[in-house]
Amino acid sequence: MNAMKAAALSAVAIAIALTVSLSGQGKKPYSAPKTPWGDPDLQGVWNDATSTPLQRPNGTKDVLSDEEAADFQAALANELTRDRRDGGNAVDVNRAYNDHWMDSRRLKITADHRTSLIVEPRDGRIPPLVPLSPERQAARAARAGANARFNDGLPDEHLDMSLPVRCIIRTDSPPYLPTIYNNNFQIFQSPGLVSIAPEMIHSARMIYVDGRPHLNRGLKQWLGDSRGRWEGATLVVETTNFRPDEGVVFQGADPATFKITERFTRVDPTSMNYEFTVEDPRTWTKPWTAIVPWNKVDPGEQMFEYGCHEDNFDIVHFLVGARNRQKNAR
Amino acid sequence: MKLLVAALGVLFAVAQTPTYRAPHRADGHPDLSGIWQAFVTANWDLQDHEAQPGLHPELDGAYSAGPGGQSIVEGGDIPYQPWALAKKKENFAKRGQVDVSDDKKWHALGDPELKCYMPGVPRATYMPHPFQIVEGSNNTILMAYEFTSATRIIRMNWTQEAPADAWMGWNRGRWDGDTLVVDVTGQREETWLDRAGDFHSDKFHVVERYTPTSPYHMQYEATLEDPKVYTRPWKISFPLYRRMEKNLQLLEFKCVPFTEELLYGKFRKPGVAR
Numbered sequence: 001m002n003a004m005k006a007a008a009l010s011a012v013a014i015a016i017a018l019t020v021s022l023s024g025q026g027k028k029p030y031s032a033p034k035t036p037w038g039d040p041d042l043q044g045v046w047n048d049a050t051s052t053p054l055q056r057p058n059g060t061k062d063v064l065s066d067e068e069a070a071d072f073q074a075a076l077a078n079e080l081t082r083d084r085r086d087g088g089n090a091v092d093v094n095r096a097y098n099d100h101w102m103d104s105r106r107l108k109i110t111a112d113h114r115t116s117l118i119v120e121p122r123d124g125r126i127p128p129l130v131p132l133s134p135e136r137q138a139a140r141a142a143r144a145g146a147n148a149r150f151n152d153g154l155p156d157e158h159l160d161m162s163l164p165v166r167c168i169i170r171t172d173s174p175p176y177l178p179t180i181y182n183n184n185f186q187i188f189q190s191p192g193l194v195s196i197a198p199e200m201i202h203s204a205r206m207i208y209v210d211g212r213p214h215l216n217r218g219l220k221q222w223l224g225d226s227r228g229r230w231e232g233a234t235l236v237v238e239t240t241n242f243r244p245d246e247g248v249v250f251q252g253a254d255p256a257t258f259k260i261t262e263r264f265t266r267v268d269p270t271s272m273n274y275e276f277t278v279e280d281p282r283t284w285t286k287p288w289t290a291i292v293p294w295n296k297v298d299p300g301e302q303m304f305e306y307g308c309h310e311d312n313f314d315i316v317h318f319l320v321g322a323r324n325r326q327k328n329a330r
Numbered sequence: 331m332k333l334l335v336a337a338l339g340v341l342f343a344v345a346q347t348p349t350y351r352a353p354h355r356a357d358g359h360p361d362l363s364g365i366w367q368a369f370v371t372a373n374w375d376l377q378d379h380e381a382q383p384g385l386h387p388e389l390d391g392a393y394s395a396g397p398g399g400q401s402i403v404e405g406g407d408i409p410y411q412p413w414a415l416a417k418k419k420e421n422f423a424k425r426g427q428v429d430v431s432d433d434k435k436w437h438a439l440g441d442p443e444l445k446c447y448m449p450g451v452p453r454a455t456y457m458p459h460p461f462q463i464v465e466g467s468n469n470t471i472l473m474a475y476e477f478t479s480a481t482r483i484i485r486m487n488w489t490q491e492a493p494a495d496a497w498m499g500w501n502r503g504r505w506d507g508d509t510l511v512v513d514v515t516g517q518r519e520e521t522w523l524d525r526a527g528d529f530h531s532d533k534f535h536v537v538e539r540y541t542p543t544s545p546y547h548m549q550y551e552a553t554l555e556d557p558k559v560y561t562r563p564w565k566i567s568f569p570l571y572r573r574m575e576k577n578l579q580l581l582e583f584k585c586v587p588f589t590e591e592l593l594y595g596k597f598r599k600p601g602v603a604r
Contacts, residue, residue: 036356036467043468157598158590168586186483188464188472190363195464195472202448202498203479204472206462212577221582303483305496309586310447310518313433319597320431326599 032233032266037191039209040233042264045303046272046294048176049105049183051076054290056116056124069113077107103181110293111271117177120277120289126251127284136254136282143246154322158315163247165315167308169222171200174239174260175250175276178292184303185294194228194235199303207237215241220255222248235264253283270296352508352542357467360508360542365573365580367460368550371399373443373453375526376566377407385426396525402456404565408528414559421527430593437520441527445593446585448480448497450521451514451536452552452566460573462580471503471510476583484512492516495532510540523554531558546572 033041051073056062064072078084082095082102110117116124132140146160155161164170171179182200189195192210197203209228219225225241239262242248242255249258263275272294279287352360374382374396384394401407410418427439443449449457459476466472471484482498492500492515500516519532539551548570555563595604 041467043466156602158594166586166590168584186470186472188470189466190361190464193363193464195474197472197474197481197483201479202481204462204464204474204481206474206580208579215579219581222584223582302485302493304494305482305498307448307497309478310442310497310520311436313436315594316430316433316597319594323597323599 030266030268035189039189039191039230040235040266041189042187042194042235042266042272043189044299045184045186045297045301047103047105047183047297048185048274048292048294049103049108049178050110050117050293051080051107052109052114052117054117054177055126056118060115062115062122062124064113064115066113069109072113072115073107073109076109081107101181103183105183105295106178106180112293117290117292118288119275119291121286127286127288129283130281130285133282139246140252143252150318153318153325155318156322158319161315161318163222163245167201167312169201169203169248170198170306170308172198172203172205173223173248174205174226174237174262175278175290176274176292177290182306184297186303194237197303199306201306201308207235209235217241220244224249224260231263233265235262237262237264249280250278251283253278253280257282264294272296350543352545359465359505360510361465362463362471362510362540362542362548363465365460365462365578366548366570367573368456368568368570370402370456370568371397372402372456372566372568373458373524374399376403376524376528377401377526379526402566402568404567409561409564411559411561414529418527418529421522421529422525423527425525425527428592431596441525442521443525444589446478446589447521448478449475450497450517451482451499451501451512452538452550452554453521453523454480454482454498455538455550455552455570456568459583460578460580473501474580476580478585479582484510495519497521499536506539508542510538512538512540514538529559530554530556533558540570543569546574548572 035041035043060072082099084095085092118124118126121127146155147162149155150160158166171177171182176185176198179200184199186197187194188197188204192208194207194209196205196207203223205223205226207226207228209230212227214227215225220241220243222243224239226237226239228235228237230236239260242258244255246252249255258278258280261277264272265275266272273291274294275289275291277287277289355361371379378401379399381398382396384390384396386394424439425441426444428445429439430436454461454475454477457475457477461473461475464472464474469486471486472481473484474481480498482501484501484503486503488502495516495518497518499514502513504511514536517530517534519530519534522529533556535555537553541549541551543549549567550570551565551567553563553565554560591604598604
């Protein structure tokens, strides 16, 4: 057996072991604390920052050894951090200023040394796209045109800007994925309800776990409509009824057929697995699943209000800048 | 018939009596979780007010007109310092004006509600929208408001002072018997108290009291203090009603898209159709 084949085989073995432990069938299952009313207790502030990419970089194996993990982490950190000295003083000062805002926890890969957050399909990549309908092609092209105008500093109007720039939704819409900052989520619970308040924008997602049906199909929301149920120690959440606007659901999927199922499972006293499966037969050839570790935040660290629209000076700067550029170009 | 009326009367008296004792949870406190709403008209004016037309009756007719209502202010009037009373009147006169073209004057004009800004405390409580309390079993309580999906986290028995100003303030809670008391500091000075232009400064301090008076009601009381604006602390109070509809849930009132044309429409490229 050559070395490469051995490495590939051991990677498969690790992947299988990982899948088994992640799906909660490992040797000694952790028993999560319960609320006074008997539900698994997920309350508290959690942080989902990691440098492990959503999709596995080409040519990388799925789970790394300690040594390989250190190299992978260092390489990712070098790309992500702005605390480095190349490029000259001006560039470096600019980077240093911006680095102040970034979450340093995002410079570490997952504790289980995975090279992608996606665990299914096994190649760690988002499945291929299906051919888009003419209507969806047109909608995507319109959005791409608006994005291009914005990126060129020439937005026609506020509607050219994305939903996050307009402060309508930010990282408060599922699936929750790590970003450069504000990776905290506070979970509140009362009997029959789990509420998740993400740090990046001030909404609270209400997940009813009292067996009630979904909203009627015609009643749509920006963040959809969430229903939960307990499967053992796992909170399973299904979200539907998303508004049809382009950009409302993940990666331009079709809100009408997009389905997301999230699973929240505490795996030890300070961490929780956040697993989500998304499917949309009008977008991807098959469903795909990712697992993002959530780590409990020191109780002394607090989540603060994220205002956005109230002081959205930039939206005016972008528009006024665009009008001035157009005037000067004439 | 007489008996029924008498029986209903007794029931009513029992339900509304101030000596109502709320059922206690395992931790010894009442459970305030649920969806609540005020049915006063204080969002138009905390003080006595007649029904009034909207900003553009020539367009909106009766649609945006406001209901009349009686003052929820103890004693009837807000004890403004003279300069502040003049400022309140000016706020009202300019409540419908908006100009965000200058960062420095961004917040100078217009009712923040008109612009869909987070409403602050206590205004969030008496806006014509429900809000939801999630009282869990740790040291925080969530209050989530339908209006612009605003939220605030009540930190129980917390000592740390506000680290920064916030639109919904820095909220520290404690139990006084069956009453949830919330001390609110660190509010952004730009929020208003109603559409009548009532306002505060950066020295605003609010103490709220939520007292269960039946399984379906809470009495809400707030003491408002601001040495820069008022001559003394003053109080408002009104009941909160538990929303009883089956499967009722807090929906979204994400009003940002409703305000963008008003705020940003004038920066559109000439010739681009709305």
